[in-house]
Amino acid sequence: xxxxxxxxxxxxxxxxxxxxxxxxxxxxxxxxxxxxxxxxxxxxxxxxxxxxxxxxxxxxxxxxxxxxxxxxxxxxxxxxxxxxxxxxxxxxxxxxxxxxxxxxxxxxxxxxxxxxxxxxxxxxxxxxxxxxxxxxxxxxxxxxxxxxxxxxxxxxxxxxxxxxxxxxxxxxxxxxxxxxxxxxxxxxxxxxxxxxxxxxxxxxxxxxxxxxxxxxxxxxxxxxxxxxxxxxxxxxxxxxxxxxxxxxxxxxxxxxxxxxxxxxxxxxxxxxxxxxxxxxxxxxxxxxxxxxxxxxxxxxxxxxxx
Ligand SMILES: [Zn+2]
Numbered sequence: 001x002x003x004x005x006x007x008x009x010x011x012x013x014x015x016x017x018x019x020x021x022x023x024x025x026x027x028x029x030x031x032x033x034x035x036x037x038x039x040x041x042x043x044x045x046x047x048x049x050x051x052x053x054x055x056x057x058x059x060x061x062x063x064x065x066x067x068x069x070x071x072x073x074x075x076x077x078x079x080x081x082x083x084x085x086x087x088x089x090x091x092x093x094x095x096x097x098x099x100x101x102x103x104x105x106x107x108x109x110x111x112x113x114x115x116x117x118x119x120x121x122x123x124x125x126x127x128x129x130x131x132x133x134x135x136x137x138x139x140x141x142x143x144x145x146x147x148x149x150x151x152x153x154x155x156x157x158x159x160x161x162x163x164x165x166x167x168x169x170x171x172x173x174x175x176x177x178x179x180x181x182x183x184x185x186x187x188x189x190x191x192x193x194x195x196x197x198x199x200x201x202x203x204x205x206x207x208x209x210x211x212x213x214x215x216x217x218x219x220x221x222x223x224x225x226x227x228x229x230x231x232x233x234x235x236x237x238x239x240x241x242x243x244x245x246x247x248x249x250x251x252x253x254x255x256x257x258x259x260x261x262x263x264x265x266x267x268x269x270x271x272x273x274x275x276x277x278x279x280x281x282x283x284x285x286x287x288x289x290x291x292x293x294x295x296x297x298x299x300x301x302x303x304x305x306x
Contacts, residue, residue, distance in 0.1 A: 002124040003140025006175015010055075010091050012140075013118040017053045017087035018042045020116065021080075029254055036150045041083060047286045048233055049279075052083035057091040060186075068099040071253045073107050076115040085243075086115040093119035094126035107135040142172030152177060157225065178226075188227070191215060192235035193262060199278075199306035200269035208303040215299040228295045232282050232302075239270070239279040240262070246272040257278065281305035 001009040018035035019025065022042055024035045035042050040148050044050040045253065054075060056068050072088050080086045090096070096104070099267040104117075111117055119135055121127065145149075148167035151174050158166065191214045198211045216224050241254045246267045251257060270278065285302045286291035289295065 001118065001120045001138045002139060003122065004142050004171075005122040005171055006142050006170075006173035006177075006179070007143050008174065009120045009122075009140050010089065012138075013087075013089045013091075013120055014045060014053070014055075016116070016118060017050075017085075017089065018045045020085040020087065021050070021052065021083035025189050030275065043290070044283070047283065047290075049236055049283050049286070050083065052080040052086045054086070054100070055089040055091060055098065058095040062095060063093070064096040064100055066097060066103050067252050069096065069100040069103045071250075072105070076107065076112050076117075080114055084114070086112075087118060088115060089118045089120065091120045093121045093131075094123040096127075098128065101131050105130055105134065112180060128254065143174060144172065145170075148172065148174050149175055149220075157223075188230040189234040189238070189256070191231050191237050195235065195303065196238060196266055196270070196306065197262075199303070200266055206302055208306075209300055212299040212303040215303075216295045224295045228299060229286065229289060232286050232289075236282045236286075238266075238280060239282065240268050242270045243272055243279065245273040246270065246275055278306045 001013060003009055011013060015035065018037070018041070022035035023039040024036045024065050026036055035045070041050065045053050048055070054072055056064060059068075060066050072090075076086055076088055076135060078086075090104075108117060119131075123171050124132065124137065145167045148170050149160070149163045152163035152166060153160055156178065166177040194214065202208065215228050231245075231262075238259070241256050241259075241263050244250070244253060245263055251260065254260065254263065256263065267275075281302055285298050288298050288301075
C-alpha cells in the first residue's frame with residue numbers, strides 16, 4: 001500500500017485484517033463484501049489486541065530489524081489462534097533494513113496459506129526491487145481538505161472550525177493533522193511503564209490513583225480520550241512482553257526489547273497470570289472508551305485492576 005503519510009494506508013490494512021477475520025461479514029448473495037466493524041473479532045483488531053493480527057513498525061532506531069521480521073515469519077507459519085487468517089502489517093515497510101527485506105522475500109513469494117502480509121509505505125521506491133516485484137501495489141491518493149475535516153469531526157472529537165483549521169495545515173494528510181496534537185508514543189510508553197512500576201511496588205490505592213492522573217489530565221475531553229487510548233495501547237504492549245518473559249518466551253519476540261531490564265524486574269510481581277489479568281483489564285478499558293465512558297473513570301478503574 002503506497003501513498004503519502006497519514007492518508008489511511010495503515011487503516012486500510014487494518015480494515016483488510018478485519019474483513020478476513022470478521023465473524024459476521026456483510027454479504028451479498030455471492031460475496032462477503034465488508035467487515036461488520038461490530039463483532040468481537042473486528043473490535044479487538046481495531047483496538048490492536050487481536051492475537052492473529054500482528055503489526056510491526058520501526059523501533060527506536062528508526063529501522064525495522066531482521067529479528068522483527070524473522071519473528072513474524074516464524075509466527076506466521078503456525079495456524080491462527082482464533083481468526084481465519086493471520087494478518088501481518090508491516091508499517092513504514094521502507095524502514096526495513098536490507099537484510100530484513102531479503103529475509104522476507106521467500107515468504108512474500110509463497111506466504112503460508114493462512115497468512116497475509118500487508119506492507120505499508122509512503123516511500124515504496126525505497127524498497128528493494130525484489131520486494132516490490134512480489135507485492136501487488138495499491139496506490140493511495142491524498143485526501144481533500146473537506147475529507148480531512150469530516151474525519152476529524154466524525155472520528156476524533158474535533159469541533160468544525162478547529163477541524164477546518166487543522167485540515168488547512170495538513171496537506172491532505174489526516175495523520176499530519178492528528179500528529180499536531182497527539183501524544184508522543186514514547187511519552188505514552190513511559191507513562192505506562194511508570195504505572196506498572198507503581199502497581200508492582202504498592203497496593204496502596206491512593207498512590208495508584210495519583211499515577212492515574214498521568215493517563216488523563218489533559219485539556220479538552222477529546223484530547224484526553226486520545227491520550228488515554230495511546231497510553232493504554234502502550235500498556236497492553238508492555239504487559240504482553242511481561243507475559244512473554246514470565247512464560248520464559250523468546251526475548252526476540254518482545255515489542256519493547258529496549259526496556260528488557262525493566263520488563264524483567266516487573267516479572268517478579270507480574271507472573272503470567274497477573275500480567276494476563278492486567279492485559280484483559282486494559283482490553284476492557286479500551287472497550288469502555290469506545291462506548292464513550294469517561295476517560296477519568298476508566299483510568300481510575302484500570303489502575304486499581306493492575
Ligand atoms: Zn466483524
